[in-house]
Amino acid sequence: xxxxxVAGNWKMNGSLESVRSLLEGxxxxxxxxxxxxxxxxxxxxxxxxxxxxxxGSDVAWGGQDLxxxxxxxxxxxxxxxxxxxxxxxxxxxxxxxxxxxxxESDQLVAKKFAAARAAGLAPILCIGETLEEREAxxxxxxxxxxxxxxxxxEGVDALADGVIAYEPVWAIGTGKTxxxxxxxxxxxxxxxxxxxxxxxxxxxxxILYGGSMKPGNAAELIGKPDIDxxxxxxxxxxxxxxxxxxxxxx
Numbered sequence: 001x002x003x004x005x006v007a008g009n010w011k012m013n014g015s016l017e018s019v020r021s022l023l024e025g026x027x028x029x030x031x032x033x034x035x036x037x038x039x040x041x042x043x044x045x046x047x048x049x050x051x052x053x054x055x056g057s058d059v060a061w062g063g064q065d066l067x068x069x070x071x072x073x074x075x076x077x078x079x080x081x082x083x084x085x086x087x088x089x090x091x092x093x094x095x096x097x098x099x100x101x102x103x104e105s106d107q108l109v110a111k112k113f114a115a116a117r118a119a120g121l122a123p124i125l126c127i128g129e130t131l132e133e134r135e136a137x138x139x140x141x142x143x144x145x146x147x148x149x150x151x152x153x154e155g156v157d158a159l160a161d162g163v164i165a166y167e168p169v170w171a172i173g174t175g176k177t178x179x180x181x182x183x184x185x186x187x188x189x190x191x192x193x194x195x196x197x198x199x200x201x202x203x204x205x206x207i208l209y210g211g212s213m214k215p216g217n218a219a220e221l222i223g224k225p226d227i228d229x230x231x232x233x234x235x236x237x238x239x240x241x242x243x244x245x246x247x248x249x250x
Contacts, residue, residue, distance in 0.1 A: 002206050004036040004222060004229040004249040005163060007124060008236025009064060009092060009210075012043055018237075019046050023053045025239025029246075030058055036229065036249035039090055040236065041124075044078050051087045062090030062121070065098060068111040080119030091116050092231075094126045094146070096169045106149035113150050113162065123162040124231065125150060126210065127190075131170035140189050147193060156197040164190060164207045165231040171211030173233060180220045180227075183209050187226035215244025222249050 014022075019042065030038055039060040042050050050061045067077035083091055093116060094109035109125070116123035127146040129139045143166070150158065166186050168178050178186075187207045195202035209221050210231035221227055229249050235241040 002204060002228050005039065005206055005208060006036055006229050006232060006242075006246045006249050007039040007041060007062070007090065007092075007163075007165075007208065008232050008242055009095070010040065010042045010046075010236060011064070011097070011233060013237055014043060014046055016046070016049065019049055020053065022237065022239055023050065023059075026059060026242060027054070027057055029239065029243040033058070033243075033246045033250045036246055038246050041090065041092055047083070047086045047088065055087065060089040062088045062092070062124070064092050064095070066091050066093070066112055066116060066121075068108065068115050070115075080115050080121055083121060084119055089122055090124055090163070091121045092124045092126060092165075096126060096128060096167055096172060100169075106146050107153075109146070110149040110153040113158070114154050117154065117158060117161050124165050124208070125159075125162055126165045126167050126231070128167040128169050128210070134168065134170060139186060143186060143190060144193055147190065151194075151197065156194060156201055159194060159205055160201050164205065165210040166190060166207060167210035167231065173212070175212055177212040177214075177217055177221075178209075180217075180224055183211075183221055184224040184226055187224065191226050213245060215241055215248065218245040218248035 041062045041064050063083045066080050093112040098104045113123045127143050129142040133142050171177050191202050206228040208229045208231045209227050213230040214235050
């Protein structure tokens, strides 16, 4: 049975004061969440503080991105080994904002997935379509292309070391949410795509939903057979909201 995962993506938000307050709130409530895994992905600069505050707790943490390179003259980049130094378990790769604002290609995202795995980090691979692509009826083609880039580089078995997050780009930060049936349809397609190459990997692969999940819709979304938790944006910045989603996953 796949254990649900709820991972908070804080994006470029937070201050030392707000990070401390948020994590204290999460730690106070997460003890009731026994059947789901909980993680947070803060901005790089706050990871040392997060490690200090969460060490010994039931909450994992990770980075929002990483370099394909292990070291060198790459100003502004962060290597997988640096994330390891601060106890990270996860790292997000291929978020739609990275693909859009930083023009990250499917091939580059696949290399980041590989760099994370090589360092023992669990990559959270984000895939999903824009509104234009959904309206054009090519959601499955887009998702398959993004997924296949990783499989072609690393092999299907590599997916067993990571997590997939389906994020309809049109539902990120817009307040719009894919209906549970819409989300389930794409999650089922992703799992079947993987199953075509390895049924065992597909069966254990956690596929998260990432598109304006909130406490009010989390239970219905996560209740679908192929939705194994959530990659949470805005709602992860408020302890009460984040814990509400964790409770739904529990």
